[in-house]
Amino acid sequence: MLNRAKGHTTEAVNTERPDSAIELIGVRKQFGDLVAVDELDLAVPRGATYGLLGPNGAGKTTTIRLLLRILEPDAGKLRVFGRPVRRDLLDRVGYLPEERGLYRSMNIRTMLSFLAELKGVPRGESRPRIDAWLERFGLEDRGDDRVQDFSKGMQQKLQFIAAVLHEPDVVVLDEPFSGLDPINQRVLKEVIADIRQTGRTILLSTHLIEYAERLCDHVCIIDGGRKIVDGPVDQVKREHGGTHVALTLDGVSRVDAATLIEKFEAMSCVTRVLADGSDLEITLKDGADSDSLLASLVTNGIRLQRFARVEPSLQQIFIERVGVDPETGTRADV
């Protein structure tokens, strides 16, 4: 079912970035005095799974709405497959909005086929696809029920089906995991991984950095409508992560650990310490050496189970660059 739909328009010749599925150049959108998106440049490579990350109110949803022409930008250019975004081009884009919405009193199959029809899929063609997707999500017996008889999680699956039913080349998913229980989150992750396998481009907006880290090969972190960081995940980690050390303290009580963390934070070579019990992740200042940290730990008589130089997590980078914990939304001191 994930095969490419036949009859799609041929891609136009692209002069600027033939490798970009989605491209935003200097895009700006203002609501009253609030600048929601500010001179934003983005380039989502074709076939990439691209994470759009940011705290609440960063401008993720506005960016997506601009891309889908639900909103009109005040300035800037938006392109899909190198062409200015027009309605016919949007047939190649699937959209799972953050604010879910379905016709409550409609029959499931009728509604899905109606939504596919709006994307240019004739009614006769959508039926077998609907059945295949319902089966994939374990809803094959519920196709003739009404939306209002479904739980929230099940409605979310329907919403996802609606986003991919017309077999789009670009799938835009705005917070796809919110409202799902862990089991269904896993199912959805697998489905997204499958879609990725078929070479489609996925734009994934989420505040769950951990998922983004596992699913995405490119990320872009935005805050206040501006781009903070973007690029392939490994490059972002290399360039923005600094030197990271993971260590596990040996034989230390929680209270002692807290005192130790304070001690670490006071060290001249340390920028930040993330602690989880006796597991610590320490970010070193630019130019600081992990060897000197180890030496000072040993001189101070701190016993370690583990000491390793590691790649920083996206979470770590996010908190450092944005100053906000993406999951709790609390702003940390930087």
Add this chain to the structure above:
Amino acid sequence: MSRTWAIVRREFLAFAKSKAYVIGTLFGPIMIGLFFVLPIYFLSGSAERTVAIVDASGLGIGERVSAALFADPGAGGTARSRTLYTTQVIDLSIPASVRGLALTGPGSVLGSLKQSVEAKTIDGYLWLPNGLLDGAKAEYEGNNATNFGEMSEIRSAVQRAVQRTRLEVAGIDPDAVGEAFEPVRFEAKKAGDAARGSTGPLVVLGQLMGFAIYFLVIIYGYAVARSIQEEKKDRIVEILLSSIRPENLMAGKVLGIAAAGILQVTVWAVVAGIALTLGRGFLQQFEGIGFELPQVPLWIGLVFLFYFAGGFFLYASMYAAVGAASTSDQEVQQMQFPLILPLMMGFFMAFAVLNDPDGPTSVTGSLIPFTSPVVMPIRATMVNVPGLELAASILFLTFTCVAFLWIGSRVYRVSILATGKRPTPRQLWSWMLKG
């Protein structure tokens, strides 16, 4: 276009499958029919009354009243059919010994009449006093004394009997007077209207159409607002807007609901047509009492359709904007009143039109696009509207429709995704300009 069509179809089906619509479509004509037929039926006096007439006038007025109660109402008679009376005249000028009963006291005339009324063997008795010709008061006592129709029949019978008697007393032949007062036949025809013939029944139809348009525009306009508001509330609109332009989405919704409305009206018209054909026999009973079956010319149907469609699209575009700007059903209801105010003006103008279809109110009302959908159909069935006026009215309505659909779609576009506080009129205005 095929997508707009998909919206039209969904909207139509969603609307046409609702219980209220099905019931309204199927039972609407029956309800309307009952509304018109029942009063006629109830008034068509199947009642039978037994009335005793006590004549104390000494002039034989009792017999005359009795005769008048049997007689046809004649010229100037009311449209309602009459009650069937059985009368018994007790003439007090005949001595009590011959009559067999004294006037008062136990077993007297009045006593036994009161008893009979109480026992319901008679419905009532009429007392015609001495000096009736000079202004003494006739009195009726009975179980049906609160029946307005029957009391006016009896009063009218007494009136005619007294008038005849007065004429005779004055030495004038009442029949000659009757002839002299025979009503003159008169018919009003609008100049140049010869081809249309008598327009009486058409006027009734025109009123029906005008008022039907008024109610249908409100009912279906409100349906547009509700449907849009629901899509907004349930957040479906975001998915829809990622697939279809807001203008097309709005157009699809308005057309879908219009289609449901036209279907409903068509069903009603067909059912009414069949019912009128089948029920002609029944209805013919009432002919001559003001109910005549109109022959509906095609042009009337066209006028109705145009002004219904025009009125609907004009107001639906405003309703759509209201639906998109509202965050709840209550808000739609609140904002509905100022919206339909101009249409209500049209409704009230309709009464002025009935009075003087070529007066300034009528002409103005049939030209202003906000009132013309109600006023023009009524006016057009009453008089020959000058071609220029009709053309201007149609043109104004068409242009305003297009302009309002455009404005409505802009307001719709900018406000459909806005949540939270309801926008102020000023905000709406600036949104509209920005688009």
